[in-house]
Amino acid sequence: DDKRQSEQQTECPDIPSLEKIDTSFWKTKDKVWKDERQSQWPAIERVVKGNRRKTDVNVIKQYFLRGKMPKWESFRDWDDMFRHLDLNMFLWLHPSSDLNVLKPLYKLYMESNLIHWRDVTLGYGLFLKHEFIVAPSTNRTIEEYPFPYMGDKNIVLFRIMFGDLDYAKNKIKILGDGKKDFENREKYIFEFMGYHHFFRIGEWLLQDQDSPFCKNCLYQYDDVLEWCLTTLTKDKENEFR
Secondary structure, three states, X not given: OHHHHHHHHHHOOOOXXXXXXXXXXXXXXXXXXXXXXXXXXXXXXXXXXXXXXXXXXXXXXXXXHHOOOOOHHHHOOOOOOOOOOOHHHHHHOOOOOOHHHHHHHHHHHHHXXXXXXXXXXXXXXXXXXXXXXXXXXXXXXXXXXXXXXXXXXXXXXXXXXXXXXXXXXXXXHHHHXXXXXXXXXXXXXXXXXXXXXXXXXXXXXXXXXXXXXXHOOHHHOHHHHHHHHHOOOOOHHHOOO
């Protein structure tokens, strides 16, 4: 029986883990790919280093350039407002923009016991802030823009992170584990902005049509607008506080 059990364990495939993701998308043996990736890093570093320690920026850099994962266990109980490889950063800086590649990674991240709850809530919060508040209203060039610029990868990430709202809400509740302010965090994510979306849509329509921020604004997509409608609260008297 022990021998049979040992054989069965040997035959079982490795269970996917955040510690061992598929790094074949990082073409580190391709000099052209490496040089292009390296040339992109300064612009990314500029927008991620503001509220992070140098060591945390280096974690992000190694992931972006090489696909090297952080030592998750050393960050598991580090309760800091600005994390290293939060959910948004993890998906955005992955070399692929293919929904079918990134969606399983999203699920892997959400289900992992290696992450801190802030890794998820910060990831959602920053994605919403950047793509629904800042990007639709900016008149800056990409070089002047002080936040992550995702281009048309933003709609891929939106469809991954907001494609199954019941799943996302449930996972965030589980991660919250009874923390007193967690209901407000969940409400912030899934009732984000409410009627204020109409103001942001107006700002987007006033942007220069040749601006990359205008061309890649999430408000142009039907499924995004449908999600916006779900954020409109019944308590209208508090909507514009």
